[in-house]
Amino acid sequence: QVQLQESGSGVVKPSQSLSLTCTVSGVSIASGGYSWNWIRQPPGKGLEWIGYIYHTGTTSYNPSLESRVIISVDKSKNQFSLKLNSVTAADTAVYYCAGWFGHFDPWGQGTLVTVSS
Amino acid sequence: FMLTQPHSVSESPGGTVTISCTRSSGSIASNFVQWYQQRPGSAPTTMIYENNQRPSGVPDRFSGSVDSSSNSASLTISGLKTEDEADYYCQSFHSNTIYVFGSGTKVTVL
Numbered sequence: 469q470v471q472l473q474e475s476g477s478g479v480v481k482p483s484q485s486l487s488l489t490c491t492v493s494g495v496s497i498a499s500g501g502y503s504w505n506w507i508r509q510p511p512g513k514g515l516e517w518i519g520y521i522y523h524t525g526t527t528s529y530n531p532s533l534e535s536r537v538i539i540s541v542d543k544s545k546n547q548f549s550l551k552l553n554s555v556t557a558a559d560t561a562v563y564y565c566a567g568w569f570g571h572f573d574p575w576g577q578g579t580l581v582t583v584s585s
Numbered sequence: 586f587m588l589t590q591p592h593s594v595s596e597s598p599g600g601t602v603t604i605s606c607t608r609s610s611g612s613i614a615s616n617f618v619q620w621y622q623q624r625p626g627s628a629p630t631t632m633i634y635e636n637n638q639r640p641s642g643v644p645d646r647f648s649g650s651v652d653s654s655s656n657s658a659s660l661t662i663s664g665l666k667t668e669d670e671a672d673y674y675c676q677s678f679h680s681n682t683i684y685v686f687g688s689g690t691k692v693t694v695l
Contacts, residue, residue, distance in 0.1 A: 514674065514687075517676075575629060575630075
């Protein structure tokens with residue numbers, strides 16, 4: 469059973485960088501097959517796809533966020549990470565990591581990141 | 586492109602609701618559509634993938650379809666139960682590398 473768990477900073481100051489890590493269990497990232505994704509949901513609003521990475525390091529990002537986003541993978545730790553630069557209050561959201569293999573499944577439980585001074 | 590859904594739909598227990606997902610540009614048939622259910626405080630779960638496929642464990646009360654004439658996809662829930670009350674999101678792709686979510690629909694079971 470594949471499981472994902474997000475971890476990282478819960479509060480980030482405006483103009484700083486948000487950093488989150490997703491730890492994968494039940495499957496090796498290095499085995500391929502999945503893309504590994506970050507998705508966010510501002511309070512009371514809909515889902516927004518941020519980007520993905522494959523085990524090869526190939527990435528794709530939401531064009532609206534591309535200039536501020538970096539997704540990386542650490543196969544030795546079976547983890548992938550999100551860095552979002554120059555955050556504002558509009559980046560306050562629950563951030564989910566999710567695997568894709570024909571559809572988004574599984575998902576992490578989500579972690580709330582608040583941008584506030 | 587955008588995927589536009591109705592903000593909310595409601596129906597009585599035992600009834601049927603259909604949620605539309607209209608693609609703003611490009612053909613809805615050019616990429617698979619998925620549907621996700623999200624209950625308050627929880628991560629989304631897949632109800633339909635590849636237009637009309639149900640993951641194991643999803644009841645056959647849930648069905649998906651695509652209509653090229655209206656450039657939209659639909660999720661139909663029949664035999665509504667109170668447990669179906671949730672937000673539902675469609676999702677598709679742009680150029681097979683950019684993932685797009687619909688605006689979301691709140692289903693209320695009266």
